Amino acid sequence: MARCIGGNKIEIVPYECPTMEPVICANGKDPVLVYDYYHCCQHYECDCECEGWGDPHYITFDGKYYSYQGNCTYYLMKEITPMHGLEILIENVHCDPTEDVSCPRALIVNYGAQSIKLINFNLGGRPDLKAFKNEDVENLRLPYWKDGVKVMSTNINLVLEILRLNVVVKFGRTGFSINLPYKYFGGNTQGHCGTCSNNQDDDCRLPSGTVAENCGVMADDWLLKKDKGKTGCIPKRTPPQKPCKQNPDSVCELLKDPSGAFAECHSQISPDNFYKGCVFDSCYVHNRAVECTSLETYAAACAEIGICIDWRKYTNICASNCPSGKIYKSCGPADQPSCEDNPNDPVMNYTTEGCYCPEGMKLFSKESNICVKSCGCLDPNGKPREFNETFEYKCQACVCDESTKTVICKPKTCPPAALPRCMDPGFVLVNQTDPSNPCCNVHVCQCQSHACPDINMNCDVGFMPNISVPEGKCCPESTCEPKRVCVLNDAEYQPDSSVPGQKCENCFCSSSSSSGGLMEIKCEKQQCKETCRRGFEYKKPNSDDCCGTCVQTHCVFIVNGNETLLKEGETWSPPENKCESKTCVKNGETLTVTSKQIICPAFQESNCKNDTIQTAANGCCKICVEKEKACSLVSRTTPINYNGCQSELNMPSCEGSCDTFTKYSDAAGAMEHSCSCCKERRASNRTVTLACNDGAHVQFTYVHVEECGCGHTECTTPAALHVRRKRRFTLQ
Template identity: 60%
Template sequence: MCNCTVARCVENNTIEIVPYECPPLENITCANGKKPVLAYDEYHCCQQYHCDCVCEGWGDPHYITFDGLYYSYQGNCTYVLMEEIQPKYNLNIHIDNVFCDPDEHVSCPQSIIIIYGTQVFKLKNHNVIGRVNLEALKDDVRLKLPYSHRGVKVMNTGLTMVLEIPDREVVITFGINGFSITLPYQHFGRNTQGHCGTCNNNQNDDCMLPKGKLVESCAVMADYWPAKDHPDCTIPTKPTIKPEPEPIPSPCKQDTICNLLKSSVFAKCHPFVSPENFYQGCIYDSCRVFNRSIECTSLQAYAAACAQEGVCLHWRNYTELCSSDCPSDKVYKPCGLAEQPTCEDIPEELTMNFTTEGCFCPEGKKLFNRESGICVEKCGCLDPEGIPREFNETFNYNCQSCTCDESTKTISCKPKMCLAQTLEKCSDPGYVLINQTNPLDPCCPTSVCQCQSDTCKINDVNVNCSVGKILRVHAGKCCLEYTCEPKSVCVYNDIEYQSGSSVPGKKCQNCTCTSAVNPKSKLLEVQCKPQQCEKTCKRGYDYVETKSDECCGKCVQTHCILIVNSTMQLLKQGETWTSPEDKCQRYSCDKSGETLTTTSSYTVCPPFQQSNCQPDTIQTAVNGCCTICMEKERACKLVPMKTRITIGSCQSKEEVDMPYCEGSCNTFAKYSEAAAAMQHSCSCCKEMRFSNRTVELQCSDGKGVPYAYMHVEECGCHHTDCTKSAGQHVRRRRSFTLL
């Protein structure tokens, strides 16, 4: 009855009310290695020692049941970790395992699903091996952490997510160290089944099938606990013998970090939590999974178990493989309150003070609130940018003067007042007066002179430079500056001259552009010297002074210059000269305008044949060129002739020499007494000597053909027969042969 009293029937409908007597307190030993805890009985009158239900899983994966039984299971599906045999609190917990190393067919826990009444939560790690990537969902909608609603809290420490049900003292963790489920024995004792076994401090009945049948191997039992909403999982029809993997006696890798579990790093925790199961799981993973980060999960799970026993270990400092990665404003702590202190904490609010590793505020700071994640030294207000402000602190925000009000714990703002400013004038070219933000006070505008190059003007006087100067552009304060700078040239009569070139200067002077620079004009200087007259003339010319307005005289031609056979002859105007070697060639000097020019003429002699001359009459003509004589009268002689030979459509290109014979010979007729008849004697003019010659004829079709003819070289009288008809004349004899 109430107030820890008992109603007892004595007799005759007599009821005796007496105080409830508690049984004696007995010490017990927990099969899972945890410390027993004192808890009230169902009447909340007497305390007894009980062993709370703690189930752990990590790696690929390895399980320790509520009662401390260790086994490994490689299923690839969603399974029941824990469910109530007799529904009392409507709590069910599932695990979703996926293959994390397909080559070895080993699986790792990817998410844990908590079903509490009508609420469904999922704690998920998107990277099952390696750096943590955690996410919490409710009814498949992502939660903004921390979350607290309808008796459930969800927190994230950066490395681990924690789900608490304070009314039932339930704590569930999930993260890079796998998972852990802590249930109070007084609420869930003797009423659990699934992969985590039965929570009754007895390992013998942990490998129980859904209908209560026991098997020897929990790895066999695990196949029979697929979640009901995952029909794709294969369920064996009969239990099969599936022996546990034999523990691997020694590490497969020399550089494994598993040995740290048995070293001095964790020695402080060995009396409270045995490292054997965690070491065996670590070696198992090290030998079967390629990614070495899997080894960290065994060390993380063991450190988490130690933290629940009050032993806090800074083990991550001893290995780079499992180093923590916290943001710059947080620090890593191996044991920190999952529900971190905040400025908004209410002392009366129920909290479980569960510790876990994670990223926490540094010493001396606390969270401003659970939603911000901002660590502050003093509590106050958060400004609109999420920056913490102390009470009564005044600051500027968005050109407003704001204060953190202690009474309301809110930010109150009013417009900022700006001082009046004096306007200035801009005198430099290109500068204009504009309003801009004051760098000393961004909320108040100020007037400054600012360069705007599009307002610059070009001075036309400077752009058009004089002769000898070039336009140069320089960068000024704002606008471009134009200057005319002297070139390296001489300037004379507005004409530029390069150094070393001739300059048409003063009369009767030779001027040159030098490389010397005039110090005043910065141009090159012109130097002049008197002009030197050249009075030496070549042969045939005489130097003659000219008019007074000219500086020098000039060479005037007085003779014609004739060079024959490398010999120079000077001829005056009208004078002639005949070469001694060739009397037929004659030269004369004639004037054409102001120039004396040499002309030549050649005498062509008439044909001369010595055989046609009378003896002793051969002589040279008066001109000294031709040979003449007195010719024989009508004598037979060689007559020269030139002709162009034509045969059909073929003709010689040029005239050829073709002399012939002409003249009379002695012919008579007289009576011969001896013969008693007329005696005749006849002779004719004919060729006495000739030669054969050949010439090429060009035909109309473009082809050339050779042609042979007789060339007469000597003529004479030759006796002939007189019986032929009288009056027959001696004819020219020609003989043509076309080859």
């Protein structure tokens, strides 16, 4: 090396490199060989890697494991003495609103004037990863490369690299890793990820510089200043203490299976911390997909030392969910090859799992996410095109030009077309797209209903208009179609209804159609009914009538269930009761039966002389030769007239002498009078039927004397003698 010795002289002296001492890395990683400040001698250093996953579990830069469930924004890494302008924040949220544990939702990398936020919008399934810059609303178009910062996506992880510092930050479904070179950050970090000093004893460093006994306690103090006092950002110094109920079919056992998928890596990196975090997640997180993060993080750590493990095929819940057209690889370049690769561009030399193009294919561009076999152009629809390939786009003839590697389009030309003449009603000349050549227009005769003439809707009686558009026509036409009716004298008749016809004919509208389409009127000669019921006789018709009529000749009534006939004026009585009779009388043109019942006068055998009792001439009442005229029951025929209805009744009365006298009483010294009257002793109400002039009958009730006798009464001086007359009742 050169050394200035004065006098404008330089002395060249040999520089002896110290003996390289072996280094054991506290984080279990292999040490790396680096040059010293003069870039002359080499020595071993332990680069720093901080990992976090699950709900969440941390392994610090120096390999210390702890868990912390804060659900706010914290410092993951912050320089103790600002040198490179780098700090990294973590934004934790509850994995599930019903649970107390939290998961990493975003990392914020602040470097120089740039602030890049890597965020996962779907913690419970297929990751929805986006990157934002400086609080912009629109997410970055990946890959992003500016001012020494590069961001790539593998569909499973986002990878950010700071090229000058060899810093690599990876953020995925629910986990992250931060790789820092020791030569830039050794002993100069603090936060959740510890001190990067290759000594776990000072990893739980507080902002004050003191060291806490427990990193879970330390983590509370690295809350972002703007979140202090924020609702929900309370210290989480005590981890969940609920009894552990590990899922019986948990995938955690894959980590420690000595003959399983991860067995090859066990000798290089211990799975203990990852297994511990996986069991914790299985106990306290309902979403089983969180268990996968422990396996993802361990597999990523193994991949960094060259051990690639295709572990996802051993589980049912940790699917890669690659999009169509891509395949899953457990180890692949974060910076995937594409048609836009430039050998002069820096390449991100970092291996990670992700979704890659199949063998023999590459990305069309870094941004397109489309895999192609050969490079060319991307058409306006985003479809890859090979060089010199021709295609049509929006009526333009396009070609993928190899010299410019762009799509060049020119408008298509259309052939000239003759104008048609539109002759039929309703057709109008219009300009429209040619069906055989959608890029060109043609003139055609198009049907437009507003151009059609009015339609005549009038039809004859029995017909109705039918509107239809004939094939090949534009405008509707009206035709008169017959209804299902009969027509006579401009009147419509429904089927089975009566229709006026000729004399002595019965006409009706049939259900069969005639030659004109209307229903046919059918007529039949009227059939006369000449059979009459009992008591009637058929009388032949006059010249003006079609049929004769049945004329009544007898009265008909029922006796003991049999019909009995009586001629006009003829009377009939039942043999066993001569007091009743029925007479056939004519009332207008109708013969009707009137009934009559004889009411016999009161009859007392005690008033009769012996052997003189006999039946009267009417065959109903009893008569006899009476004894002397003492007080007795006398029967007389009495006419009854009531409201124009009348009849004659044998109405009994009391007549005869009683013991009446006047004599001197010696005891009284005066005349003594004794009067006795012949009057009724027993009587009852009786009802009879009166015949009226209009042929009707009414009921009439009177007092009927049944027994007579002498009864005492007061004696009075008669004013005059009364002339005895034959009684006659007239009732109003």
